[in-house]
Amino acid sequence: MTRLLLLAPYIGLLWVPFYNFEEPQLFGFPFFYWYQLAWVPLTSLLTYFVYRSVRHDG
């Protein structure tokens, strides 16, 4: 079931009305930009959780 985490970035990024805004800003970045950039480490992290849960077969 952990594998379902891999779907999260698709939901978070492919529904643009979630993030097509200017506010709130972060370090001068409009929301549109920092939201999508934040998905980069988040996706890595989620994939890492899934990685730890699969059987390692070389």
Next chain:
Amino acid sequence: MTANIDMSALAVFIFFFVLVTAMGFFASRWRRAESLDHLDEWGLGGRKFGTWITWFLVGGDFYTAYTVIAVPALVYAIGAYGFFALPYTIIVYPLVFAVMPLLWKAAKERGYVTAGDVVRGTYGSRALELAVASTGVIATMPYIALQLIGMEVAIKALGLTGEMPIILAFLVLALYTYSSGLRAPALIAFVKDIMIYIVVLAAIIVVPSKLGGYGAVFSAADAAFEAKGKGGILLDSTQLVPYVTLALGSALAAFMYPHTLTGIFASSGANTIRKNAVLLPAYTLLLGLLALLGYMGHAAGLQLESNNDVVPTLFKTLFPGWFAGFAFSAIAIGALVPAAVMSIGAANLFTRNFWKVWINPDVTAAGEAQVAKITSMLVKVGALLAILLLPTQFALDLQLLGGLWILQTLPALVFGLYTSWFRAPALLAGWAAGFIGGSALVWSDGLKPLHALAFDGVTVSVYTGLLALTLNVTVAVVVNLILPAKETADDDLTVVEAESRS
């Protein structure tokens, strides 16, 4: 652009170029194999690349020199819409994590080198193999040409004129790829990627500090789009669907290309690939920040002849000569790695799925390696001639179609990992429908990748590649249902079993 040559920039450029050339030739001795006279060695580096080498190689190969030039150029020209490359290069990795370890295992067990091998092994169909392999080759050729365009921009920024520098650079590349195979770009990728990281980090720290911070950069871009009356730092309502369909379609296509698949097959194991799916997004962060250079161009008030000049001009304007030279070297070397891997991927396809099948079935392992080496040279010379002799727009249009074409190989390449339901004639019919239908749509839309669909009076534009893939899968399903089931014959037709665990 003036013909002034900054000597310190040129010296830095020449230093790095000589360095990577030496590395390219030395690479044949790196992690030395008993002999390079085997396609597994020349074309896949012995399938022994561990996590870090794979990370540098795939990163260096997927985030190409053209990306470094074109993504900021697109963002400079139209704003937020150009950022679709960011969601694209994020959502591609969960897909790599889920699919590519299975494909690697099938390839390793059965000695597949190319996508064509996978398809023949899975479905036992020469026709489907030929369709997939030739799609791979023709989708890759214009991609190599684009790397040359990236390199041309960097060389021009140095103040060098004429075609000699680029011809020289490409011939040197062709020679060491010939002698070292995939080991050459794998080794050079270390240098290239580290250089690009330094360049981008410097840019995202130094440039905003000179231009008054990120807030000022975004406002300047916003004001510039306002004044132009085109583009913006947010998407307008007509851009939403194009943005996501381009991101999704590009992500599905990304690892179907011969150069990315070569990086996957060359890795040492399924786990190496999984770890890379976790680690490769580091490059995506870099790409996202790099894209912002387009906005920095507006904040710096650059006057450009062409949008593609935004990155080089920014470095020339805001950095000392030697560092600008370093940045241009990074971009030019950045073109060499993907161009080498692409030509190797295309050469592997030609050798395994065309030469060995149709010309000389009895070719030895050493003969195979020889054919691939020569093909890799011809492919590069072809790309060079295309850039020198044909209008640049031709390569750009073909590259755009190439993305649509390669996407049509996905069902044949991937579905067999999960189900044995599909049969070769159905997949072939689907491929043909997607390939021809998609190309015709792009053509009728004036070589634009978006097609307008009307639902109840509401018009939305969708990435044509995704429409073509939908047609492809639909046709494959229908044909498979209609076609009478044939008895499955020999071992060749055994479907690679999907992994049972999940």
